[in-house]
Amino acid sequence: MDYLEKHVKWVHQKEYLDNLKKSLPNHTLNFSHKHVCSICSSTFKCKAHLSIHMHEVHPSAPPRRLHPCPICARSFQYLKNLKNHCQRWHNMSVVTRGGHLSCADCGKSFKATWGQGRHLCHEPDEAESEDKPICLDTGVQCSQCGKKLRTPQSLEDHMRTHTGDRPFICKDCGRRFGERSSWRQHMKIHLGEKPFKCEVCGKAFIRSHHLKSHLTTHSGKKEYSCPECGKEFGFKSSLDLHVRTHSSERPFHCHVCGKNFNTRRNLRVHTKLHNNEKAHKCGECGLEIRDLGALKVHLRTHTGERPYHCTVCGNRFIRLAHLRNHQRIHSGERPYKCNECDKSFTQSGDLVKHKRIHSGERPYKCPDCHRCYTSSGDLGKHRRSHTNLRPYTCKECGKTFRLSGHLKTHMLTHTGEKPYSCPNCLRRFARSHHLSGHVAKCR
Template structure:
């Protein structure tokens, strides 16, 4: 009965498909009754309608009356037709989200149940979708099946390749609705939006300090754990941030990548470079909140503030 009702819904959406669908869907008795309706009589609304060529050929393949795609099984055609009708008969009992196929609903339900039935045979990590497991397995095999046609760089995921291609095309499809800044990745836009909303969803479980991005929280946690995972291969000194290690390595290499366009002086550290530029521009971005005096370095402002606070941090021993 469900299938027959589904047939009626389809012919309401696509009247010209009636003669095709009658053969594929209706039970014999119901079909005979249905065919007595005006649309099947001479002069009826669909009396002269014929099935699209090849709708049910000798191999009994069923053809979609809308796009002519063919299917071997009635259930496959029924599922496909929902792409045209927009039908989503499978509803999640928890959040009411609807789906076109039962398999999508089953996968979605794992979001609520926490079920992860697909296990990695190497590291035992579990996943709620087989596709996610397949992608994960490439971290063990090293397989990178997706290749950039421009620079030949390879990727484990098709999504990573799509994102990478934007570095060649310059495409930035994700736009901030507040300031109109554009981004190559949706994740970058989500992170950026927190500047406007003030949202800081990542909280330190030790001191309750909050952060806008997960990476900042991970770095911060090392101040509590003392972990320093980044080691200099030359002198074995360790750092809690990869950026600090990169800066340190310049001591060994002598690299000074930041050059002043005014006097051509070079610097190994971007912070020192920015401070130097202020000697040319005269910029003084650090302002005293008490007397409004301005300084070109934060350290000079901190010293100045002691005039107002009376603080004397250095004691003679």
């Protein structure tokens, strides 16, 4: 193809295709952009969707490994990958000759050798004894925790769980990832790509396991149940996380302050406290938040959105966890019990705070006035008195408040509601402390 034809093909594509259609028979051209499955003839808009379909619906055996490593038990489909592996992981001086690997120093061929340990130069091919041990130990072991990984690349990814290194950064929201696969999955959020669709209700999902979890809402099949409270889950991983709420198991350790957490995500959010990392800022009140998911939930306090509603009493909630905790009011369930006084709670966090009454622990200290609190939430509310942050605004008169409870009480002045009544004279009050002052006099 000369330079003129290349120029026409790439710069004037429409004209090039028109000329090509005229010069060739119709049956020889197929300008359809659909990708067709060779097994079931299903069509897809893009090649990525076809690949996902082939992996999910028509799984096939892995490709045959043609080139085994002469030192360890690994094998490779391509000779170049085997050469790179020997040079990188075994420090071997090797070359490719005649479709197989050979030693660059002594010329020994590794065509028929596999897993026979360290190579010694100038050892003749016939010198290999029949009872020489063969390495059957597949995988690479982590020196930190002893876990075995299938490939050296998997080991490199796994080591980031110990080092905390997260080299893959999302350019849209700044979130960091330790694995490239997790980063690619996250990018689908910004692209709006949701390839996994529920055939029952049409809802689409980014990940296949999200779809599987969603399908349990239609089938009602949840095969994993908690032995403590009987709560059912569709996945064992979800059950394992839930079981930790009943036990004191907190396997994820902060190396800076020594605090332990029951999930990796909670540890990840906590480490940002030490790094002073606050990547996201609320455009309404200026509050800086370390986690993107937490920012999305926080914005509901300004928009008034409460997507989770109770089917029993109709109450609506900002968080799904708040709805689940609320539903225990109707069921009477209090799964979290104190070992000191047998008091029980609907939320695990309330039990943790309650235990500090017995221990006297107040771990959250104000850096401005050095007052101490039993919970981070109480400290956050107190610090607004120093910063004068008033995130709760009355839509009727524009007055702002530091606490949501103060806003709720203020709204009674607009609605005229007086929920607190005197048991002696039945006089009603808008505020509880007004009632307390009245009852002391009305006897």
